[in-house]
Amino acid sequence: MATLFRESNVIKFYRLWVSTASSNFGDGLLRVLLPLLALAWGASGFEVSVVVASSYLPWLFGSLLIGVFVDRLNRSTIIRAANAIRVLATFALLAVTVADLASIPLLVALALVYGVAEVAADLSSQSAVSQVVENEQLESAYGRISVSQVVANTLVGPAVAGLLFGRTQAAVIGLICACYVVAGLSVPATPDSDQDTPKPWAPRQIWRELRIGVSAVTSHSWLRRAALSVGVMNFASGANAALLVTYAVSPGPLRLTTGEYGLLLAALGIGSMTGSAVAARVTRLLGESHAVAVGVGGLLTTIAAPGLSDNVWVIALLMTAGSAVGTLFGVKVISMRQRSVSNELLGRVNSAFQFVGIGSAPLGATFGGLLASMVGIRPVFLLLSAVAALTVLLLRPWRREPVSVAA
Template identity: 30%
Template sequence: MTALWRNRDFTALWAGQMVSALGASITSTATPLLVLATTGSAKDAGLVGAAGTLPFLIGNLPAGALVDRWNRHRILLVSELLAALSIITVPLAIWSGRLTVAQLCVVAFVQGMCFAFFDLAERAALPRVVEPEQLATAIANNEARSRGATLAGPPIGGALFAAGRAWPFLVDAVTYLLAAIALLWVRRDLNSENPPREPVLRSAMEGLRWVWRHPLIRTGILLVAASNLTFRALVLVLVVLAGKQGASPATIGVMLGIYSTGGLLGAIAAGRLHKHFQPRTVIIGVNWVWAALLPLFAFAVVPWQLGLIGAVTAFVGPLWNVVIGAYAVTLVPNELLGRVNSAGMALTWGVMPIGSLAAGYLLDGVGPTGAIWTLSAFMLLTAVAGTVSRAVRKAPPLVSSHTPEGAER
């Protein structure tokens, strides 16, 4: 068996996405800063955030069906190139003085749709790239890649924005192009061996039906949806709260970088610890950790305290992702993997537009502190729901790659 890091296809895919994820993290920090600096409206920032996540709600189901029938390598490449073309319009609009919230919404939507297709294609292609025994390790490395990007991206994004509002978006465009070049080194056949032949809509619904037939998977997805809604709203709340505490864009970037440090450390730990935790322990325990930590944000008085509390919340997330992700790629037949992943993502990521909009309205209505208490209460209800769920409490252990059942995030 070839060592994972000697696998050229995996290494090229991983490295290209490391660069691309870094660029996306840079602009995810710069975009709300740009909206707030341009319009001063938290609602506008929430609207742009909602536009960027709307594809997860309306695009994931058909994207999953198409990923299982189209050329996955081509989907990966076209997604990167379209994302580069859309993001380059932002600095052009800034320089011409014609930037509008409507344009930012369109760009964010295109970016989100490209990400939806790319992420589903990459997830479905992974079992075609690495050996079955390496899947959990590969997922852990992908998780570390994502967390590393979100660690480095916010400070860079804040610093670039302080140097010039166009710079973060220019850098992001370059990272998309570099990622597209890296994909040219991936030579393995990534496609499904048994692509679906039925109509796209019927094919997409098959993934949703597969998810709904598994009580543990169904419950896990609903719990993840609740936590995703909470944390999507929380990021904008923290940006506004730090701004009210007097933080500059660069300082806010550092705060978000501290936040992301916990995620990177958690991803590194998850690569070693995922074999020692049962799914019910992860599902119940992670939600209670979040429920206990979220109220602490209301008592933070300086941005670095917000970052440290966020780092602890981010630390436990990768363990969930690795354990549940290993379930998904080993339990689901590969010809269904794109559709099942898309069904899970449509439900768990489809709530993100609601989170972004809710953050904007909460900030305007009750302010940052009131928004934190509202999100804390919602997270507490989520933890209680996970604890009393019979499907979660009766979840079987992850014994091997042939006999697991679990939830997907």
């Protein structure tokens, strides 16, 4: 362990690891709870898509500004504040559920609050890793964190939420609250901003710093192409996430119970957990470029899976295999990006990258819902995965030239 982390920061890394895992467990529970609540409250397929899109919308409208704060303020403080907001939002959701005040607009509003807190916590956590891990070991560190994120967010979280939802919604909400409490309490103290002198908080200065982060991504070919590639695939993934619950849960075509739906989503977690565990070794075997290219193929398979078969076992198998291979893309792109950017600019570059990469998800969720209302759900899975495949082939994110970005 001493070869991986700075000796004085071993405990800090473990605490950050626990905080990230707990936060992602809560996110995984919430990812299943919100659309299931919408369905239980009588939402249409399009309204479910809007609820799902709302949780991603802050990545589109807030990530760039939040990235500036991540570089200016103490990152552990931001993580604690974000989790405190999540706890308050969860209490509000519990009160609404217990009082039986079913309201889709209220669910959308809470999804937006959760989304803002998620942006702040995720950008801060991702940027904080480089403060406790040696630069040459970032890939191994992100691989370890990725395993815990995958297990919590896409394996255990969805399965537990689906199984508990059919029995008691309040238990799921209470568990989500506990996750965010643990995430806030376990986060370690991190160094303050690397800025030598405090910078003014004038809007013009904030806007200038925001533009520096955006320019750092747009002015470098690989960062730009990688961000656009992630954005295109998350556009398709956003549609997939919004439509899958309506397609899978009874009275949808697959006619699954909420518990079975949670287990279907857990197939993604099983694959991603396996892929994360071996990502570093597979990358050494294939090389960076080939690992990224193979990972793209895996992600596209996962997106297309519900459209390739109406057999739930085949869909689960394709999702498991696709997510296992697709993890190569995520781990490699993150580690390559983090190695290329100086710490004082990391929050803004990450936010600009995620603005494109994750900000496209709510657009995909909304577009997918509209398109499905016209042509049906299953063709949308195939159409968007095909468009994503053609676009990524043109962008070629696996072709990387040397990049070094500093403020």
